[in-house]
Amino acid sequence: MPFKHNGERRHKFAKTQYKVTNWREYNESLRQRGNITVWVDESVASAWLAPANQRRGRPARFSDFAIETCLRARSAFRLALRQSEGFVHSVFALMGLDLPVPDFSTLSRRSGGLDVSKPKSEREPIPATLVIDSTGLKVFGAGEWQETKHGTKQKRRKWRKLHLGIDLESGEILFSELSEDSVGDPTVVPDMLDQIEGPVATFLGDGAYDGFSTRQEIANRYEGIEVIIPPPKTAVPSSKAANAPTTRDRDILAIQEHGRMTWQKQTGYGRGSRGETLMGRYKQVIGTTLRSRKLENQKMEARINVTVLNTMTALGRPAFERITAT
Template sequence: MTNVEKTLQNYALTNRFYTAQGEFIFNVWFPPLASKNFIAKRPKRGRPKTISDEFIRYLFRLKVLFSFGYRQLEGILKCVVSEYNLDVNPISYSQICRRVKKLKLNIKPKKTDDELSIAIDSTGLKIKGQGEWRRIKHTEKYRSGWIKVHLAVNDKTGEILVVEITTEQKTDASQLLKMIKKLKPFNIKQVYADGAYDQTKCREAICDAGAVPLIPPRKNARLKKGKNGELVDSYRNDDILYIWELGAAAWKQDLGYHRRNLSETAMMRLKHFFSERLSSISFKMQKQEVLMRIQILNELNAVKLEVAANQ
């Protein structure tokens, strides 16, 4: 049983985690605003002073965490500059938006030499549409817009290691190859995925990374044979024979396939802690918003692990 599971089963630990979560949000809201990193270093002598990328990132965290608008961020910025008598001119909300668009918000998981089991899945986030109630009430026939978020989650810690953000037209299997490439620095032991990834190229990519693919074959799956009719030695053929003999439930139980639900948990946290809808309009800003959400979730997950380790 992992530390995360112990935390969820122990009420005292769960209460301590939510307390630590409140402390985390407090630290986000009240950082050391008067730090020397508030004002960016001037690249050339004589250039006017400007707001640093660090503080722009802080403002964007406020927007994502508390659903602020850019005009509200402009008001916060003006108050900070006035309160601390900073020698810099505040920028407008449109400038803040342009600065946010240029931020580098890559996911940087902690490096480890331990063997990892990865759960991969995807979910959708709304980007337009008037909501389910209005659609049903007024029988409006239109298709809501979505973007797809593909996640690779460490099943022991719940940390999101890799993310790919695409339009709704991209398939799940097409993004697994990109995620496996990004996971090569890690020592991957197993990869859990659902039936949408039951493709030869997905299994080959996982095997090339030195991991075992735990992907359920389709119900009508057939054994792959060679030119002379002999069975090909592959994980998929082994899985099919196992399921034919003992059933899909036994296959999932014996191989621990239910660990894949950790990716579903990560997607639930992504939607419930924030929202199922994105506030940004352009695809570039939608990607920035999703990346900031995932960074915050990983930081909260680190708080949970720290609480469990200290008990």
């Protein structure tokens, strides 16, 4: 990011000031986040119980929609599974609905293979400007301080890596992928792109996603897409750069000729800071720790968390206006 190159001298620059221009609407959207009817409404009564099927064995009692509703309430209000069960039960009592509520063990068992419904997007059908970034989430259990202070048993898997992709125009999170910390960022790109519906005009990611496999995968899926990924400092042009340069070759040559800061300004790479803002929002609203123990449940937990954030975004977003310049 451009500001990182000026990190040592950042205190010498005046901080840009912004003003929210739609404060009334945004303030109302913040209040609606705590509205119970946003997360549990009367429509759940018609789809709460699982439909009858002809499969052998004991039929499921609750539908996937019921499990997802309980897990979304758990994520939105930061509840444990037992507290989520009690929360939904009390909401049904206030609503006068005589419906059974899944117990905590059912929620834990069903969450692994849950098919999360994708809410209807309010985004206009225009090519998206996609920004992708990743961050680490702690695994449920003892933290580093406990291990250092009390000598608790060391564990192999300390954290998971969460990949998120946001559309700059709508603010909607288009995909999420949770992987182990040992998995490289380019490896999960195909699975992430599978979750995107609609065209993509620009793909913007940090240097961790640089590589031939990533660029080739993007080019195969989207025709004429603009890929903005900074090559590392040690990158060199390919042997065909003189006659048939690739996009990566042109980026390397532009950085060598004009410098990395100029390349960032020309390509608009600074827009990638929105990805870091998204990660900060995720950790501020949802938290920094995964509550589930199994990897499959953790992946589903991350997807549920993304649906919660998208629901909050749909309620209303702030509109900014710059009032001072750096």
